[in-house]
Amino acid sequence: DIQMTQSPSSLSASVGDRVTITCRASQSIGRNLNWYQQKPGRAPELLMYAASSLQGGVPSWFSGSGSGTDFTLTISSLQPEDFATYYCQQSYSPPFTFGGGTKVEIK
């Protein structure tokens, strides 16, 4: 199985801050990487697919980059509604695996 490692596991930030979350795959996955946002008690929601494509309806202050083994999700200006847990997921080959999550909390 392809292992996905996210860092940090949690972070505290203020509204307006720039936030960067990284995700590393245990082998090269090209650009087969998706990002999800999950709020407490809710199902995850797709934010970004194929490493850098924004899912419809997702605000433009979210962006994704990377290829191979190293990927980044960036929130350019953190908004109140962005406080949540974020997961990366490799879509290169089954079994599809997720990172451990990054919890973004209010500072």
Place this chain on the structure above:
Amino acid sequence: QVQLQQWGAGLLKPSETLSLTCAVNGGSFNVYRWSWIRQPPGKGLEWIGQINHRGSTDYNPSLKSRVTISVDTSKNQFSLKLSSVTAADTAVYYCARVDISQGWFGELFTNPQFDFWGQGTLVTVSS
């Protein structure tokens, strides 16, 4: 708008079989694959498996011996059965649609992503 509505028993005893069903409203059922994903309380996400409209499946090897995913195209539904459950199977179980996008990275590639999710069902295994 696509909606996934799931249901099934929420409390099981060890050794029983977990059974969940997901109904899909909106969109073209036969175009997509359909997945089950679970999340133990306070933990991360684990992909269980997927199925297409023809009944072709892929399962997570860690669960493969106990998992069956089936589809009923006449009802736009798909189902999950997990046998011989233990406390380790306690989790919120989600159904999800698998959309496949295309991209270019030196060559054309396809990318599956989970774009619509059910509301989740908490399944607790306890004696």
